[in-house]
Amino acid sequence: MPNDSAEAITTKIWRETPEADNPFAAADCFCSGYDVYGDLLKNASFIDYLFLLFKLEPPTSQQSALLEGLAIALANPGPRDHSVNAAMSAGVGGSTHASALIAALSVGAGNLGGAREVFHAMDYWQRCAINLQDWQQIINSPPEEGRADVWLPMEHPPGFDPNGISCTTPVLKTLAHLVEVGQTPHLVWLQDNREQLEACAKCPLAFSGVAAAALSDLGFLPEQAEMLYLLLRLPGAAVHSLEQEKLGWRKFPFFADGFKLNP
Amino acid sequence: MPVHSKLEKFEDNWQTSMGGWFPNEKVVLRGKDVFTELNDKPWMEYLLFAATGKESPKIARLLEAMWVICTSFPDPRIWNNRVSALAGTARSTGVLAAAGALAVTEATVYGLKPIKGATDFLYRADQRLTKGENLEQIIKAELKQFRSIYGYGRPIVNADERVKPMMEFARSIGCGNGKFVKLAFEVEDYLSATRLKYQINIAAVCAALLADEGLSPEDFYHMATLAFTAGAMPCFIDACKQHEGGFFPLRTSRLNYQGVEQVRHWRCKA
Numbered sequence: 001m002p003n004d005s006a007e008a009i010t011t012k013i014w015r016e017t018p019e020a021d022n023p024f025a026a027a028d029c030f031c032s033g034y035d036v037y038g039d040l041l042k043n044a045s046f047i048d049y050l051f052l053l054f055k056l057e058p059p060t061s062q063q064s065a066l067l068e069g070l071a072i073a074l075a076n077p078g079p080r081d082h083s084v085n086a087a088m089s090a091g092v093g094g095s096t097h098a099s100a101l102i103a104a105l106s107v108g109a110g111n112l113g114g115a116r117e118v119f120h121a122m123d124y125w126q127r128c129a130i131n132l133q134d135w136q137q138i139i140n141s142p143p144e145e146g147r148a149d150v151w152l153p154m155e156h157p158p159g160f161d162p163n164g165i166s167c168t169t170p171v172l173k174t175l176a177h178l179v180e181v182g183q184t185p186h187l188v189w190l191q192d193n194r195e196q197l198e199a200c201a202k203c204p205l206a207f208s209g210v211a212a213a214a215l216s217d218l219g220f221l222p223e224q225a226e227m228l229y230l231l232l233r234l235p236g237a238a239v240h241s242l243e244q245e246k247l248g249w250r251k252f253p254f255f256a257d258g259f260k261l262n263p
Numbered sequence: 264m265p266v267h268s269k270l271e272k273f274e275d276n277w278q279t280s281m282g283g284w285f286p287n288e289k290v291v292l293r294g295k296d297v298f299t300e301l302n303d304k305p306w307m308e309y310l311l312f313a314a315t316g317k318e319s320p321k322i323a324r325l326l327e328a329m330w331v332i333c334t335s336f337p338d339p340r341i342w343n344n345r346v347s348a349l350a351g352t353a354r355s356t357g358v359l360a361a362a363g364a365l366a367v368t369e370a371t372v373y374g375l376k377p378i379k380g381a382t383d384f385l386y387r388a389d390q391r392l393t394k395g396e397n398l399e400q401i402i403k404a405e406l407k408q409f410r411s412i413y414g415y416g417r418p419i420v421n422a423d424e425r426v427k428p429m430m431e432f433a434r435s436i437g438c439g440n441g442k443f444v445k446l447a448f449e450v451e452d453y454l455s456a457t458r459l460k461y462q463i464n465i466a467a468v469c470a471a472l473l474a475d476e477g478l479s480p481e482d483f484y485h486m487a488t489l490a491f492t493a494g495a496m497p498c499f500i501d502a503c504k505q506h507e508g509g510f511f512p513l514r515t516s517r518l519n520y521q522g523v524e525q526v527r528h529w530r531c532k533a
Contacts (some may be wrong), residue, residue: 011515012522016515023514033523043529056522058529098359106366146408148480150369150376163269258275261283261291263507 032056049073054224057125064183065219070214073174074207074229076236078081083108088238091244092252104237105230111154113161113208115229122214122222130189135199157201159209167194167204175210184217313484315478321436322476326486328432329472333465334424335493339502339510343367343374347495350500352510364495365488372418377466378487380413382480385470386442388450398446402453414447414467415454425465433472441475444468 029036031052040049044058047068051059059067077084086107090100104187108114123143128134128216139157156162175194179187190197190205190213198204208229215225274358282292290297293316301309307322339348344363350360368374388401405412414515417423447470451463473483509527 006517008517008519010519010521012520014518015520015522017520020517023516024512026515033525033527033530035526039529048529096356096359098355099362102359102362102366147387147413148379150379150484156383165268255275255277258277259283260276260278262278262280263294 006137013053034058050228054220054228059218062182062184066178066184066214067218069174069181070177070211071232072252073170073177074211074232075260076239077113077207077233077237077238079107081108081236082110083115083233084237084240087241088244088252091241092247092249094245097238097241100241101234101237104234104241108230108233108237111152111158112156113206115226116151117158117206117208118155118212118215119222119226120154120231121209122216122220124158124226125186125212125216126222129186130193132196135197139197139200156203159206159212160198160201160203162203163208164204164206167198171205171210174207175205178210178214182214182217184214186213186216197225305396306488310489311486315482317477319476321438322473322478324436324477325433325438329429329469330493331489332432333469333482334487337494337497337501339498341494343491344371344495344498348498348502348510351499352505352508354503354507357496357499357503360499361492361495363489364498365403368491373466374491375459375484375487377464378411378470379471379480381485382446382474382478382483384413385446385467385474385511386480389443389446392446398449398453402450406459410463412450412454415463416459416461417464421460421462423462423464423468426463426468429465429468429472431440438472438475441471443471443474447471 013031015030017028019025019027026037028125031040031049034040040052044052045064046067046093048059049064050071051067066132079085079088086103087100090096090103093230095103109116111117111120124135124138127143128138142154142157145153161168175187175191178184179191187210190210195207209227212225215228221226280294282290284290292301292313292419295301295312301312304312305320305323307327308318308387309322311323311326312318337344339345346367347364350356350363370376384405386397388405391401392398404411430439447463447467450467451461454461470483473486478486
C-alpha cells in the first residue's frame with residue numbers, strides 16, 4: 001500500500017475507483033463527474049466527449065454541432081497538405097504507423113497552415129475580438145516576442161494563406177456552414193468582415209483562421225485550440241499513409257527532375 | 264480567369280546549395296563531396312559542418328563534452344528520459360522512444376528552449392552593454408518582461424553539478440576565458456544575490472562557451488537537437504528488459520482528483 005505521502009497525479013479531469021481485486025486497475029472512471037463506461041459510452045457522441053474532456057462541461061447542442069462541423073472540415077486536409085504528405089512519406093518507406101502520425105504532427109504543428117498558426121490566430125482573437133481597427137492594427141504591426149524561441153517568428157498574418165490568391169471554396173463553405181450551425185459572434189463577424197481583413201493581410205483567409213474563430217467561439221484557450229487542431233487533422237494523415245504503404249514508393253513522387261543543386 | 268499562383272515557380276523546382284544525393288555518383292554537403300572531402304571527419308565534426316557550415320575540431324570536441332557531461336543522464340525519472348522508459352515498458356520501438364523523448368526535450372524548464380534562450384540572452388545583453396547600459400538594468404528589464412532568464416535557476420534543485428566539470432573540461436582545451444563566459448557568471452553573481460537566489464545552470468554555461476566560439480543561438484539549438492539521445496536510449500533498453508509494464512506503475516489511489524465531486528448524468532440521446 002502506498003503511504004499517505006506517496007506522490008500523486010493531480011487532476012480535475014479524471015477520477016477512478018479500483019477493481020476489488022486489483023488496485024492498479026480502474027473499475028469506474030469518471031470524467032468531470034460523468035461515468036465514462038456506465039453513462040458516456042451509451043449516451044454521448046464522440047464530439048461531445050471530446051468537448052467534455054477539454055472543457056470539463058458538456059457542450060450545448062449548438063456547440064456540439066459547431067465542433068462536429070469543424071472536425072469534419074479538418075479531418076482530412078488531403079494528400080497535398082504538408083502534414084499528410086509527411087505521413088505518406090512514412091507510408092511509402094514502410095515506416096512504423098506511429099511514425100506516420102508523428103511525422104504528421106511534427107509538420108502539422110507549424111506556423112504555415114498548422115497548429116502553431118491556430119495558436120497565434122487565437123491570440124489575435126483574444127486581443128482584437130470583433131474590432132476591425134484592432135485587427136488591422138495587429139496585422140500591420142504584429143506583436144514581437146522580444147527574445148528567441150524554438151518557434152520561428154510568423155512570416156504572415158496568422159489565419160491567412162500567404163500563398164493564396166483568393167479565399168478557397170472549401171474555406172468559404174466551411175465558414176458558411178459553421179456560421180449557419182453556430183451563429184456565434186466571432187464566426188459571424190469573420191464572415192461579415194472577411195474581405196476587409198484579407199485586404200489588410202494581403203492574402204486570403206485560411207482554414208487555420210476559420211478554426212481559430214470557431215474555437216474562440218467555443219471558449220477554447222489558444223493552447224487547447226493548438227492541441228485540438230493537431231488532433232482533428234490526424235485521420236487524413238493516417239488513411240493516406242496507409243494507402244501509400246500499400247502502393248509503395250514507386251508510385252509516390254520523388255521529384256527526380258525537380259532537384260537542382262547550386263554551387 | 265487569369266492563373267497567377269504564387270507557388271507555380273516552385274513547382275518541380277527545389278534549388279539549394281545545402282546538398283544532395285546523386286545516385287551512383289556522389290553525395291554533396293555544403294559544396295563538399297562527402298565521399299572524398301568529408302569521409303574522414305569524426306561524426307560530431309560532420310554534424311557541426313552540416314548544421315552550421317563551421318569546420319572546427321575544437322568546437323566539435325567542446326560540443327561532444329557537453330553531450331557527455333551535461334545532457335546524457337541515464338535517469339528514467341527525468342521527463343524526456345521517462346518518455347523513453349515508458350516506451351520501453353509499453354514495448355514500443357527504440358526509434359519511437361527516441362523520437363518521443365527528443366521531441367519532449369524542446370522544453371521550457373530544461374532542454375532546448377533554455378539552450379537557445381540563454382544564448383540569445385547573452386548576445387542581447389552583450390549588445391546592450393556595448394551601448395552603455397549596465398548589467399543590473401539589463402537583468403531587471405529581462406525579468407520584468409519575461410519573469411525569468413533562460414540559463415538561471417533550475418527545477419528540483421537550485422545548484423547545477425554540471426557547471427564545474429564542464430568548465431574544467433572547457434579550460435582543458437583552451438576554452439572558457441571569453442567575454443560571454445565572464446558575462447554569464449556576472450549575471451549569476453547578480454541574480455544569486457537577489458531574492459530569487461538563482462544560480463547559473465548548465466544552459467547558460469554552454470551557451471556562453473559556444474558564443475565565445477562564435478556559435479549563434481540557432482547554431483547551438485541545432486547542435487543540441489540530438490544531445491539527449493545517449494540519456495534516453497539506455498532508459499528504453501533497461502525498461503524493455505524488465506517486467507512488461509513494470510516501470511513505476513500507478514495504483515488508482517495515486518490520482519489526486521480535484522474536480523467535480525458529484526456523479527453527473529449525461530443528457531439522454533433524443
